[in-house]
Amino acid sequence: MGASKADAFSxxxxxxxxxxxxxxxPARIAIIQYLMNVDSCICGDIVNELPLAQPTVSQHLKELKLAGIVKGNIEGNSICYCIDTDKIQALLGFIQSLVASKQANPNPCC
Amino acid sequence: MGASKADAFSxxxxxxxxxxxxxxxPARIAIIQYLMNVDSCICGDIVNELPLAQPTVSQHLKELKLAGIVKGNIEGNSICYCIDTDKIQALLGFIQSLVASKQANPNPCC
DNA sequence: TTTTGTTATTGCAATATTACGATAAATAAA
DNA sequence: TTTATTTATCGTAATATTGCAATAACAAAA
Incomplete structure (x- = not known):
C-alpha cells in the first residue's frame, strides 16, 4: 500500500x-512570476527564461493550465499564455483566513 | 535523468x-482547518479526526512543522500543536500580488 | 519498576512527479 | 508542396511522496 487516500477528504x-x-x-513559480512581470501575455519565451528543456516547460504549463492558474490562447503559430486568477482566489481566501484566525485567537501554548 | 533541478531557481x-x-x-489542509476551528492548540485528537493511521498523521505533522506552518509544544506526555503564521506570510503575499497584478493589467489576449 | 498512553521513527511497498530525448501535430513562410 | 517554427505528447529513467505495520522513545500513572 502507499498512495492516494485523497478521496477520504472533502x-x-x-x-x-x-x-x-x-x-x-520552483519552475511553476518562475513561470507565474514571469507572466506577472511582462503583464501582457507572452508565448514560448518562457522556455528561454527557464533552465529547463522545452518538453519540461510544456508539462509545467499544462499543470498550471489544468489547475486554472494560467490560460492559453492560440496566436498565429505560437501560443499566448497569461495568468488566470479565478481559481486561485479559493487558496488566497484559505490562507487569509488562516492568518486572520491566528491573529484573532493567539494560542495559549505556542 | 529525471529529478530535482530545483537548485537552478532562486x-x-x-x-x-x-x-x-x-x-x-488534503490531509494537511484538514489538519490546518482543524487547528483553525478549535482555535486553541489540540494534541493528537488530530489522529481521531483524520481517516489515516497515526504514523501517517505524524508524518504529515512533521512536514507542516518543517515548513513552519505548525508549531508543537510538549504538554505532559502529549504534544500540543498549533498554527504558526510567520512563514506562510510570504506565500500569502505572493498570491495577493498575483491577483493584484492581473486586476491592474488585464491581459489583451486571454 | 512495571504498565499505560502518546507521539516519533524505521522499513518497505505502491504510486506520483520530474526531466528530457524523440517525435508528432499544426501553422506560417518560402 | 516543402521547409521552418512552435508547442504538445510519448516513452522512460530517476527520484519523491504516501501510507502503514512494527517498533522505538518517552513521560505519566500505578
Whole structure:
C-alpha cells in the first residue's frame, strides 16, 4: 500500500490541495512570476527564461493550465499564455483566513 | 535523468514552492482547518479526526512543522500543536500580488 | 519498576512527479 | 508542396511522496 487516500477528504480540501500542488515547484513559480512581470501575455519565451528543456516547460504549463492558474490562447503559430486568477482566489481566501484566525485567537501554548 | 533541478531557481522561488508543497495534500489542509476551528492548540485528537493511521498523521505533522506552518509544544506526555503564521506570510503575499497584478493589467489576449 | 498512553521513527511497498530525448501535430513562410 | 517554427505528447529513467505495520522513545500513572 502507499498512495492516494485523497478521496477520504472533502472536495474543498482536495481542491485547496490541488491548487497548492500546482504552485509546489520552483519552475511553476518562475513561470507565474514571469507572466506577472511582462503583464501582457507572452508565448514560448518562457522556455528561454527557464533552465529547463522545452518538453519540461510544456508539462509545467499544462499543470498550471489544468489547475486554472494560467490560460492559453492560440496566436498565429505560437501560443499566448497569461495568468488566470479565478481559481486561485479559493487558496488566497484559505490562507487569509488562516492568518486572520491566528491573529484573532493567539494560542495559549505556542 | 529525471529529478530535482530545483537548485537552478532562486531561493525565493524555492521557498514559495516549499510552502506550497506543505499545503499540497488534503490531509494537511484538514489538519490546518482543524487547528483553525478549535482555535486553541489540540494534541493528537488530530489522529481521531483524520481517516489515516497515526504514523501517517505524524508524518504529515512533521512536514507542516518543517515548513513552519505548525508549531508543537510538549504538554505532559502529549504534544500540543498549533498554527504558526510567520512563514506562510510570504506565500500569502505572493498570491495577493498575483491577483493584484492581473486586476491592474488585464491581459489583451486571454 | 512495571504498565499505560502518546507521539516519533524505521522499513518497505505502491504510486506520483520530474526531466528530457524523440517525435508528432499544426501553422506560417518560402 | 516543402521547409521552418512552435508547442504538445510519448516513452522512460530517476527520484519523491504516501501510507502503514512494527517498533522505538518517552513521560505519566500505578
Amino acid at each position: 472536495v474543498e480540501q482536495q481542491d485547496l490541495a490541488s491548487l497548492s500542488k500546482a504552485l509546489a515547484h | 531561493v525565493e522561488q524555492q521557498d514559495l514552492a516549499s510552502l506550497s508543497k506543505a499545503l499540497a495534500h
